[in-house]
Structure formats: structure tokens, C-alpha cells
Amino acid sequence: MTPVARRTADIASDWKSNSYYAFAEQQAWTDVFWNPTSQFRRLFEQLDSSKIVDLACGHGRHTARLLDVRSGSDAPETVYLLDVNQENIDACRARFNHDPRIEMYCNGGYDFHPIPDESVTAVFCYDAMVHFEFDAVFSYIRDAARILRPGGRALFHHSNFASAPGADYKENPHWRNYMSRSLFAHAANRAGLSILDQVTINWDEETHLDCLSLVERPVDANLILVARQERKFDFYRRMRRKLKSLVKG
Structure with a gap:
């Protein structure tokens, strides 16, 4: 196991034994992301969800909301659910086994395999990447450039906490890991992705603790x-x- 995969597995294990997933299903929690007036929803509406990836899907709460807000002619053709915890994928299989549009995979915690190259129109990740180590974030950015079609976009909710390099993420506000808006933009640029928008947001009492970054794989990489x-x-x-x-x- 590589160092980045090992650190990702350690972080993922922190969420296995707590009650996070039960609380996260509450509508008050998901409304933070899907309320029509939220920054999350504003940026999400700029994605083509025809073939979309829900990264770090947990028990599928965001995919459930996605299927509510994108229906009819806007309904996704395929939704890929990825999570590093097999227990979460098992929960998603039980939840969505009736829907042939949904494919679910336990991934390695640092890339989008087994999703093929240039096969998806969009990627989104909510309330999970904020806890990822910086090298896992960079790895996912690079691999997003691989799986996105030209013109495809990704929306990442990541940490903007850069005050304690080297600290255990659980010692930081709301368990945010070390990352910043500018570091993310730099990594996206190096991966060949264009930054379309970045918005810092408050989380409870912490101002500008998080960032939403909307990136695009250019139609012409040149x-x-x-x-x-x-x-x-x-x-x-x-x-x-x-x-x-x-x-x-």
C-alpha cells in the first residue's frame, strides 16, 4: 500500500465507528448542499450530470438528492458511486440496487479507477475531501483530468484550512485537513484543468474554513x-x- 493510500485508509477508518452517516441523512444536513439558494447548488447547476461521479459517496445521501433535483430530461444516464470503505458501498447497493443507472465501486482512496478515461461529464465531492490529506487531494485532481471528457467539469468541496501544517487533522476545526484555495488552484492548473470558480465558505462559526472549486477539462487541452x-x-x-x-x- 502506498503512503497516500495508507493515510487515506487511516482517515476513512475514523468514520466507520461513529454515528456520522445516520446524522448525515437528516434533511437539515443535506439541505446545506442542495438548498436552491446555497453556493453548492449554484455551482452544481453548472455541471452536466449525464455521466457523473459521486466521490466519497458514504451511504449515498447526495446521490439520492441528485436524483431528486435532476429528473425527467435532465436525469443522469449513469451515476458512479465511489468510496474507500466497502461498508459504504454495501449500504449504497442496498439503497440503490433497483436503479440500473447506478454503478458502485470501492476505490483505492486516491484515484477514480476503475472509471475509464474520458468517460464522464462531471464529478462532485461534498463533505468528504475537506478531511483528505493534501497528497490525496492532488492525486484526485490529476485523475479527474483523466476521466473527464473534454469540456467536463468537477466540483470539489475541500478544506481552506492552512494554519497548522503537519497537525493531526482531528485537532483542527471540524477535522479539516491541511489545504487552501490557492494550493488547490495550483494543483488543478498543473493537472491541465481550468479554474472556473472558487468560493470560500463558512462552516458553523469558522469563517472561510472551506472552499468550493469548480474546474473544467478544456475542450482543447492545448x-x-x-x-x-x-x-x-x-x-x-x-x-x-x-x-x-x-x-x-
Whole structure:
């Protein structure tokens, strides 16, 4: 087992023996994410949910709400449920076994396997990535770029807590792990994804504790490469002008 997989498994085990999943099913808890006036819902409405992944699905509470808000002509063709805990996948199978659109997999905790390359239109992850180690977050970002179709988008709810590097995440407010809005944006850029929107949000009494990041795999991946080259050329032009002014001076 790799270090990132081991850390993910350790974090996932913290949620096996507590009562989180029972409480999380309450409508008051899910309304935080699915209320029409929430930032979560505003950004979610920018996803094409035709073939969508619910990462760290738990017992499937968000997929249940997804199927409520996207019905009729907007109904998903396929929903992939991924979770590192087999117990959660078993719970989802019991809950959704009647629905042929839903595929459920226990994954390794750092990528989207076995989902094929360029096969999904969207990914979302709510109330889980906030606890992930930074290297697991980066790994998922890189693999999201693999599974998203050109033009596909991902919406990640992640931590914006960067005040205690190296601390045990359970010692941080609301068990948030070390991550920030800017670190996430940097990782997404390096993975070839475009940042469409980032919104920091409060969680209970903690201000700007979390962040919602909406990213897109460009239709033409070369556009990002061109933008990077243009930034490099602009840097070199500025340096050349500066050197010329120093020589003249």
C-alpha cells in the first residue's frame, strides 16, 4: 500500500465507528448542499450530470438528492458511486440496487479507477475531501483530468484550512485537513484543468474554513499549454527590458 493510500485508509477508518452517516441523512444536513439558494447548488447547476461521479459517496445521501433535483430530461444516464470503505458501498447497493443507472465501486482512496478515461461529464465531492490529506487531494485532481471528457467539469468541496501544517487533522476545526484555495488552484492548473470558480465558505462559526472549486477539462487541452507559454514569454520580455534598462543606466 502506498503512503497516500495508507493515510487515506487511516482517515476513512475514523468514520466507520461513529454515528456520522445516520446524522448525515437528516434533511437539515443535506439541505446545506442542495438548498436552491446555497453556493453548492449554484455551482452544481453548472455541471452536466449525464455521466457523473459521486466521490466519497458514504451511504449515498447526495446521490439520492441528485436524483431528486435532476429528473425527467435532465436525469443522469449513469451515476458512479465511489468510496474507500466497502461498508459504504454495501449500504449504497442496498439503497440503490433497483436503479440500473447506478454503478458502485470501492476505490483505492486516491484515484477514480476503475472509471475509464474520458468517460464522464462531471464529478462532485461534498463533505468528504475537506478531511483528505493534501497528497490525496492532488492525486484526485490529476485523475479527474483523466476521466473527464473534454469540456467536463468537477466540483470539489475541500478544506481552506492552512494554519497548522503537519497537525493531526482531528485537532483542527471540524477535522479539516491541511489545504487552501490557492494550493488547490495550483494543483488543478498543473493537472491541465481550468479554474472556473472558487468560493470560500463558512462552516458553523469558522469563517472561510472551506472552499468550493469548480474546474473544467478544456475542450482543447492545448489552450492551457498556449496560455502557459504566453506567460513564460511575457516574463522573459519583462526581464529583457529590465536588463536593458540596467545596462543603459
